[in-house]
Amino acid sequence: MFFRKIYFINKRFQTRFILKFVLAVMCWAVATVWVYSSLVEKKLDALRYSSHVDIKTTGDLLLPITLGTHLISFLLFAALLAYTMRSVMKKLSPPLYSIKKDLARIASGDLTSEVSLCKGEEFQELTSELELMRRGLRENFVLIKDRQLALSSAMSHIDNAMSEGRLSMTHVETLQSETARLKESVHLFQC
Numbered sequence: 154m155f156f157r158k159i160y161f162i163n164k165r166f167q168t169r170f171i172l173k174f175v176l177a178v179m180c181w182a183v184a185t186v187w188v189y190s191s192l193v194e195k196k197l198d199a200l201r202y203s204s205h206v207d208i209k210t211t212g213d214l215l216l217p218i219t220l221g222t223h224l225i226s227f228l229l230f231a232a233l234l235a236y237t238m239r240s241v242m243k244k245l246s247p248p249l250y251s252i253k254k255d256l257a258r259i260a261s262g263d264l265t266s267e268v269s270l271c272k273g274e275e276f277q278e279l280t281s282e283l284e285l286m287r288r289g290l291r292e293n294f295v296l297i298k299d300r301q302l303a304l305s306s307a308m309s310h311i312d313n314a315m316s317e318g319r320l321s322m323t324h325v326e327t328l329q330s331e332t333a334r335l336k337e338s339v340h341l342f343q344c
Contacts, residue, residue, distance in 0.1 A: 166275055170241065177233055185226035192218045248274040255283065264291040297338045304331040 196218060248270050255268040268284040270277060307328045314320040 174237065177230075177237065181226060181230045181233065184229075185222060188226065189219065189222040192222060245275055248276045248280075252276060252280060252283065259283075259287055259290070264294060293338070293341050297335065300331065300335040300338050304328070304335055307331045 193215060196214065200214070251270055251274075252268070255266075258266065259268070264287055268280055268287050270280045307324070311320065311324045311328060314324050
């Protein structure tokens with residue numbers, strides 16, 4: 154059975170983020186209820202001692218307070234959420250930028266430098282998998298390069314043998330063998 158690995162965010166970071174988010178939502182809800190109840194209590198106390206009461210329904214009395222409280226709490230919560238998202242992006246942006254830079258370097262053909270992140274940054278598992286990929290590509294390209302050099306050497310031996318008039322079947326078989334080995338190396342890549 155095939156199981157997918159989670160590369161992008163480790164579970165500890167994800168759990169901390171979710172707990173902070175739930176705590177922020179709970180604090181926002183408690184603060185909203187507290188502000189609302191204290192405003193309603195003040196309004197009702199003021200009405201109780203007022204000699205002139207011109208209210209037809211409780212909605213006329215409580216609707217402005219309810220709307221005002223919810224608008225203020227929504228704006229505060231939006232600001233808190235924006236701050237939280239900014240801090241998450243601040244934490245995730247440097248490793249993502251580093252990975253993007255390493256991938257661009259690999260795509261341009263540079264397979265010499267390691268793909269790595271600083272200790273403690275997110276995406277460590279993804280980076281280690283990318284490093285394994287870079288090593289595998291490097292090994293395959295080194296193998297192809299070695300086989301290409303062997304093929305060039307075999308061609309050079311054939312050229313020398315032809316110019317000296319001593320071309321043999323051994324030279325041709327060597328060339329065929331090196332060509333077949335190079336084809337095997339190239340077939341490792343599925344294009």
